[in-house]
Amino acid sequence: MSRRFDVIVLGAGAAGLFCAAEAGKRGRRVAVLERSDRPGKKILISGGGRCNFTNIHCKPENFLSANSHFAKSALARFTPADFIALVEKYKIPYHEKTLGQLFCDRSAEDITGLLESECRQGGVQLFANQRVTEVTKGSEFVVRTETGEYRASALVVATGGLSIPKMGATDLGYRLASQFGLDVQPTRPALVPLVFGRNDQKAYCDLAGVSAEVVASVNGASFREKMLITHRGLSGPAILQASSYWERGKAITLDLAPAQEITAAVLSAKTRNLATVHNAFQGALPKRFAERWVERHPPEALTNAALEKFEKSVHAWSVTPVDSEGYEKAEVTAGGVDSDELSGKTMESRKVPGLFFIGEVVDVTGHLGGFNFQWAWASSRAAGRSL
């Protein structure tokens, strides 16, 4: 049986639902086709179950893209304040956790509830358990699934990235982009823990669970946040942020004592020995980590000159991870549909009228902290308004 709509949205995630609701409320007949058994599954696990739904300090600099200007227009036309207004309209209690990150007080279900309610108001029809087998375009788009056929003059691809395959992530969005002749920037796991080489694993991984505030720098980007030692390498917000800029074979530089002068206490001590060096890390690093690190990177001597060199090394520990933990552990996928292929105003393909890409499938990747949802809202609003 063939069903006819004005708009078909592929994917009932954050972007797909928000776009569908917007188009539906503007009078369009909208169908959302979702592969899994229910909408918004990733939203439910986001932010540790509380969904970090936006960030009040959202700026274009918080996003990676081959074209750093692309996201500006959509982000400017739908801001964190706009989404917060909607959250408040639904009387969803929320709080700022840190660094402008807004979380639900209760549960991420408040956000999926909001999106589902908005979709109901727009008369959006949701079809779950839909496996897309083919998409074609003649005078209109035809989407065939294992159980039906859907037709519409506009097709919005909101199938997300490759992260967390066990939750149903697929490469359909990238395949459709290629099928219709659009370039796709190479994809890679981002906001992902990194894996130490064998020597560093041997040296540090028995300290799994130990954390410290560091500045992690890579490829011109720096993040001052917590770092966590894991059973395989490094994680924690500072490392997740840095991972989005990291390339295989490259080193990450870690300042283990941001804005602190570790050796000052050693220089002024009556007697200088390794114990004074270890103690000097108090307040900067957990004791076990400080001792282990000094064991592996001891000062060459305890002279003023050697301590000066040691101080520099504390602020510039160079670590070369061998890998990331991959899409299984990545919060997002960097790369994706080349933004030069899309209108920054509407997210519509420049080559194929009526074909739109929104959310994570596009080559726009946010920093950790609510920016990826803000991109999902902003890009889907941009598309939803023009459908």
Ligand SMILES: Cc1cc2nc3c(=O)[nH]c(=O)nc-3n(C[C@H](O)[C@H](O)[C@H](O)COP(=O)(O)OP(=O)(O)OC[C@H]3O[C@@H](n4cnc5c(N)ncnc54)[C@H](O)[C@@H]3O)c2cc1C
């Ligand atoms: C563990 C985790 C925690 C996160 N926490 C946060 C957070 O707190 N704040 C934040 O800003 N970001 C967070 N993110 C990132 C954020 O969830 C994503 O960037 C965002 O969900 C992207 O929205 P989207 O709609 O583009 O894609 P998704 O939310 O991934 O939605 C895509 C939808 O398309 C469906 N789909 C896929 N393939 C097909 C197909 N072939 N046919 C039909 N449907 C298909 C999927 O099942 C899914 O429902 C987190 C990510 C993870 C993995």
